[in-house]
Amino acid sequence: MIEQHRIALRNVGRIDPASIQDYMDRGGYDALKKALQTPSDQVVHDITQSGLRGRGGAGFSTGLKKKYTSQASCVLLECMRYIVCNADEGEPGTFKDRIIMEGDPHLLVEGMVIAAYAVGAERGYIYIRGEYHQSITMIRSALVQARRHGFLGNNILGSGFSLDIEVKLGAGSYLCGEELTLLESLEGRRGYPRVKPPFPAESGLFGKPTLINNVETLSHIPAIVINGARWYRQLGTETSPGTKIFTISGEVNHPGYAEVEMGIPLRELIDRGAGGMKDGKRFKAALLGGAAGTFVPESLLDVCMDFDALKEKDAVLGSGAVIVMSTDQSILTMLDSILRFFEHESCGKCVPCRVGTRQLVDLLKRLKGAEGKRPDHVDALVYQSELMANTSLCPLGQSPVLAIKSAVRYFRDELETPQISQSRWR
Structure with missing residues (x-):
């Protein structure tokens, strides 16, 4: 414990x-x-x-x-x-x-x-x-x-x-x-x-x-x-003092919550706070901060869980949610769920978010399909999310870029496919 x-x-x-x-x-x-x-x-x-x-x-x-x-x-x-x-x-x-x-x-x-x-x-x-x-x-x-x-x-x-x-x-x-x-x-x-x-x-x-x-x-x-x-x-780190409640779910033996000092390594939070990976599976990634968060791979398991240490790694602490994924799970499927969530929750007030969330879902649909997929669809996904981040009215439209860019940074090979069609992305 x-x-x-x-x-x-x-x-x-x-x-x-x-x-x-x-x-x-x-x-x-x-x-x-x-x-x-x-x-x-x-x-x-x-x-x-x-x-x-x-x-x-x-x-x-x-x-x-x-x-x-x-x-x-x-x-x-x-x-x-x-x-x-x-x-x-x-x-x-x-x-x-x-x-x-x-x-x-x-x-x-x-x-x-x-x-x-x-x-x-x-x-x-x-x-x-x-x-x-x-x-x-x-x-x-x-x-x-x-x-x-x-x-x-x-x-x-x-x-x-x-x-x-x-x-x-x-x-x-x-x-x-x-x-x-x-x-x-x-x-x-x-x-x-x-x-x-x-x-x-x-x-x-x-x-x-x-x-x-x-x-x-x-x-x-x-x-x-x-x-x-x-x-x-005296608690936590110099720039992130105190404690934080982390809610841990996904492929762990004991999903739940723990209030610990800021700066705890992610690995310790998963192994000791949630009983380690479920059924002995291998860690693949953790989505930190929920849908408006970032993916971190196995190479960042020892990152300190505080605002600034994560920021240095282009990750976010967010609300303290930690959703753990194993190697038998798909980043593409998780990303698709995130983008569909944002599409559903968009209020539609501003065009960049109203139209952009729908375009992101369409792009993910092409990436998941066998036909019409191209490696440059991944670049289009990043471009669209960056455009939304720079022009949307509120944080909802500014959030998809976090999950998308982190997924592309660490799991680009999984998002791309060797089956390349001649169709163009529009």
């Missing part, structure tokens, strides 16, 4: 998640009490100093997000600020946020209240994908209990700070996991992406400064407040 260092999952399996008393008996809401006795700008400073980076996939500094939101100027004299928790976990292979919401919902609530206090938000929303029925039930129950105990509502714990949080449900759109599209949905409109800038910290929900953080990100905040930034920086 792998040695875990649990922060976001420290209470999972150890408390009754439906009981606020169980949570409080293990120090729950002590961080909130401490934060409310600290100047809000100091809370922002401490989170910034901790080096916590967004666990939703982008890896942006959480402290800087809070700083920009708290310092955003308002046109009106009375400036409303919002905080939004992105719990619309739709990335294939990812289920880390569900574990937190179902196993320790009060940790998310506490982290969210602290973050709201830090930026001066008066209203909060937790946007949960509608299919997460148990998560929705647990979070709603936790919010009710938190209000009864004075951790939500008016004048929280006599501090003069007020906040209430409401649950909003997603309707199954993958695109609404992107923060600006999520805001459109929260405002009651169709989930179409917005043009940025402006960014949410400046003009977010209803045009007001808005802090948007992922479930896992917010769940790290109470521990940082209690233990300090220096303690947090």
Whole structure:
């Protein structure tokens, strides 16, 4: 078994998640009490100093997000600020946020209240994908209990700070996991992406400064407040401090999840975290970060799993999903599934994505077929995905290039075929 260092999952399996008393008996809401006795700008400073980076996939500094939101100027004299928790976990292979919401919902609530206090938000929303029925039930129950105990509502714990949080449900759109599209949905409109800038910290929900953080990100905040930034920086790597929840699936003996320090080698994560390859099969590749991720081959099994080490290898950490493939599986088939997924989820607002995703699927269809295949179809696939990445409005259209270029870089021979026809790609 792998040695875990649990922060976001420290209470999972150890408390009754439906009981606020169980949570409080293990120090729950002590961080909130401490934060409310600290100047809000100091809370922002401490989170910034901790080096916590967004666990939703982008890896942006959480402290800087809070700083920009708290310092955003308002046109009106009375400036409303919002905080939004992105719990619309739709990335294939990812289920880390569900574990937190179902196993320790009060940790998310506490982290969210602290973050709201830090930026001066008066209203909060937790946007949960509608299919997460148990998560929705647990979070709603936790919010009710938190209000009864004075951790939500008016004048929280006599501090003069007020906040209430409401649950909003997603309707199954993958695109609404992107923060600006999520805001459109929260405002009651169709989930179409917005043009940025402006960014949410400046003009977010209803045009007001808005802090948007992922479930896992917010769940790290109470521990940082209690233990300090220096303690947090001792975990993980210099540029990617702390821990990360990895969700491991595919051709492994024990699919599941593990929260470990950033920088763990991929090989250790698979061998010790998931019991190694299933039925003694040989490792072929891992898709890191879900559909919006990258393939890594056997030669990169010892790569460190953190934001910057992976970036140096032209790979991404993303949401922390690790989908393991064995040598008897096809990269072409996996890539085809990814591109069909993007075609299905494209909102169609911008031409490069609407048309481009369909063209990518058509190209993959030709590569999978026996007739009409040419080696230059692979180059066309790369070209089309790069064009989409440079011209699409939102991250969905910008994502296929990641999986495609990594597949071509490491598995080009498999994508090409010796059967060359004289037909031209158009």
